[in-house]
Each structure stands twice: as structure tokens, then as C-alpha cells.
Amino acid sequence: MTGAPLVEKTVGIAGLGAIGLELARRLDAGVEGLRLVAASARDGAKAEASLAGFRHPPRLVPLAALAEEAEIVVECAPAAVFEQVALPAIARGRIFVPASVGALLPRMELVAEARRTGARILVPTGALLGLDAVRAVAEGPVESVTIETRKPPRGLEGAPYLAEQGLDMGAVVEPTLIFRGNALEAARGFPANVNVAAALALAGIGPERTTVEIWAVPGLARNTHTIRVEAGAARLLMTVEGVPSETNPRTGKLTPLSILALLRGLVSTLRVGS
Ligand SMILES: NC(=O)C1=CN([C@@H]2O[C@H](COP(=O)(O)OP(=O)(O)OC[C@H]3O[C@@H](n4cnc5c(N)ncnc54)[C@H](OP(=O)(O)O)[C@@H]3O)[C@@H](O)[C@H]2O)C=CC1
Numbered sequence: 414m415t416g417a418p419l420v421e422k423t424v425g426i427a428g429l430g431a432i433g434l435e436l437a438r439r440l441d442a443g444v445e446g447l448r449l450v451a452a453s454a455r456d457g458a459k460a461e462a463s464l465a466g467f468r469h470p471p472r473l474v475p476l477a478a479l480a481e482e483a484e485i486v487v488e489c490a491p492a493a494v495f496e497q498v499a500l501p502a503i504a505r506g507r508i509f510v511p512a513s514v515g516a517l518l519p520r521m522e523l524v525a526e527a528r529r530t531g532a533r534i535l536v537p538t539g540a541l542l543g544l545d546a547v548r549a550v551a552e553g554p555v556e557s558v559t560i561e562t563r564k565p566p567r568g569l570e571g572a573p574y575l576a577e578q579g580l581d582m583g584a585v586v587e588p589t590l591i592f593r594g595n596a597l598e599a600a601r602g603f604p605a606n607v608n609v610a611a612a613l614a615l616a617g618i619g620p621e622r623t624t625v626e627i628w629a630v631p632g633l634a635r636n637t638h639t640i641r642v643e644a645g646a647a648r649l650l651m652t653v654e655g656v657p658s659e660t661n662p663r664t665g666k667l668t669p670l671s672i673l674a675l676l677r678g679l680v681s682t683l684r685v686g687s
């Protein structure tokens with residue numbers, strides 16, 4: 414007896430950088446049940462070159478058109494263009510997978526809009542770990558959630574908080590606590606660095622109650638995130654040491670793989686982890 418024929422879900426990717434291009438390559442290599450059909454990039458010629466060896470190159474379309482082309486829209490672009498991807502995807506009732514989770518945090522009205530249109534917003538674990546366990550303990554009482562992010566000073570450069578506080582990352586010579594606050598404040602001050610804190614906040618007890626510490630650590634080879642949770646059902650203590658990608662050292666190699674795992678979970682018969 415044969416099963417029902419597999420219906421493929423189509424995927425569009427916004428941004429072909431460290432996350433988007435690797436995800437595109439993996440999808441093009443073949444993932445059962447998923448088909449990459451469209452992508453967006455700022456520099457069209459660079460994108461054409463990146464996609465040159467693909468077996469089935471996706472159509473290059475403007476950000477806003479991705480939602481017309483694909484059932485699943487994956488956002489892997491700078492936070493500044495987040496709405497250009499998110500709004501059409503949600504308006505069209507698509508599955509929207511944001512990598513720029515820090516840009517979702519101050520726009521939670523999008524969740525209500527998605528409820529209205531039938532869209533779904535699926536936040537990947539990304540460079541983090543253990544959000545299945547955080548979600549599980551958050552079904553019960555949770556006392557505290559803290560994330561400690563440690564990065565080399567150059568991985569934090571450009572953050573608005575540093576300019577506001579007059580902090581020079583070039584002058585950091587020993588591990589230094591740069592910021593301690595809640596996830597909303599962290600997302601404002603470090604928009605390119607706290608996607609993980611935003612995802613943790615959404616998985617657990619919300620951005621106001623999630624504490625974020627950001628350390629600049631000279632010579633650190635891996636972006637390191639440690640989560641501590643005190644909850645009624647369990648104490649969680651988890652650390653991930655991410656290997657930076659070659660193309661963008663701010664972004665770890667784990668993130669495109671995490672998104673791929675999430676996409677696979679949408680179409681697989683056997684799914685593991687909550
Ligand atoms: N959730 C998580 O755990 C993580 C999330 N992130 C976040 O994910 C996002 C993507 O990260 P990453 O892949 O490292 O970023 P990159 O800078 O490597 O890539 C971004 C891509 O977006 C493209 N882009 C820029 N502007 C536009 C535009 N207007 N239209 C279409 N494409 C555009 C760029 O194109 P071009 O190359 O032509 O300039 C580039 O290819 C960031 O917001 C980052 O903060 C990062 C790490 C972990």
C-alpha cells in the first residue's frame with residue numbers, strides 16, 4: 414500500500430546572507446516536502462552569482478513579493494527591512510519565520526494581525542538552544558529567566574547602546590559586562606545581537622521579565638549564550654557555544670540549521686521535541 418502523495422510546501426527567503434544563502438543551499442540540495450521557489454536580495458548581481466550553481470535557482474523578487482510566491486516566508490534580512498517582509502506575509506495568511514526576532518518584539522501587534530488573517534509566526538530557536546524546555550516549564554510557574562550573552566567586542570560594534578553610553582569596544586581588554594536589563598531594553602540597544610534574547614522572552618515569561626546580560630570578551634572565538642531558568646517544574650541551565658559563520662562573524666553557523674530543522678518539522682511525519 415502506498416501513502417498519500419507528498420504535497421510540497423513552497424519556501425521564499427528574504428536576504429541571501431549568512432543565514433539565507435546557507436538555508437537556500439540546503440533547500441536546493443533537496444529536502445523532502447519543501448521547495449525553494451523565491452528569494453530576495455539587495456544586490457541582484459551578487460545574488461545571481463550566489464545562486465549560479467543551484468540546481469533549481471529561486472526567482473529573485475522584491476521583498477514584498479515573497480508572500481505572493483511562497484507559502485512559507487523566511488525572513489533573514491537586516492532588521493531595518495523587517496516590516497517589508499513581515500506585513501505582506503501576514504496579510505496573505507502565510508507561515509512567517511523571522512530570523513530578526515529582535516524586530517518582532519516591539520511589533521507584537523503582528524501576532525493579533527496574524528490571528529485575523531490565519532497566518533502563523535514561527536520563531537526559530539536560531540543561535541540558541543532549549544526553547545522546547547523553556548516553553549514546557551512556562552506552562553507552570555516560573556520565577557526567573559536570564560540569558561548571558563558573551564561575544565568578542567567586535568561582534569557588538571555598531572550597537573546603538575554603545576554610542577549612547579560612549580562605550581568603545583576597541584578599549585575592552587578583559588571580560589566586561591556591557592549591559593544588564595530586560596529583553597525589551599536589550600532589543601532597543603543591541604538590535605543585531607539579541608535575537609536570541611527575544612526568542613527566549615517569547616518562549617518563556619515575556620520581555621519585561623526576561624533578564625539579559627551582554628558581555629564583551631576579548632579573544633572569544635565563539636558567541637556563547639547561557640540560559641538560566643528557575644521554575645516550578647525544573648531548574649534549567651543551558652549553554653551554547655556557536656561557531657561564527659565565515660561570511661558574517663556576528664551570526665553563528667547554527668542559525669540556518671535551526672531554521673532548516675524548523676521547516677522540516679512543518680512537513681515531516683515524525684517530529685521530535687515540543
Ligand atoms: N534568530 C537568531 O538566532 C539570529 C538572527 N540573526 C538575525 O538574522 C538577520 C539576518 O542575519 P545574517 O544572515 O547574518 O545577515 P547578513 O548581513 O549576512 O545578510 C543579510 C542579507 O539581507 C540582504 N538585504 C539587505 N537589505 C535588503 C533588502 N532591502 N532587500 C533584500 N535583501 C536585503 C543582504 O543583501 P546584500 O548581500 O546584497 O547586502 C544580505 O544578503 C539579522 O537581522 C540578524 O540580526 C542573526 C543571527 C542569529
Ligand SMILES: O=C([O-])CC(=O)C(=O)O
Nearest residue numbers: 540606607608609636665
Ligand atoms: O549568537 C549569534 O549567532 C547571534 C546572536 O547572538 C543573536 O542574533 O541574537
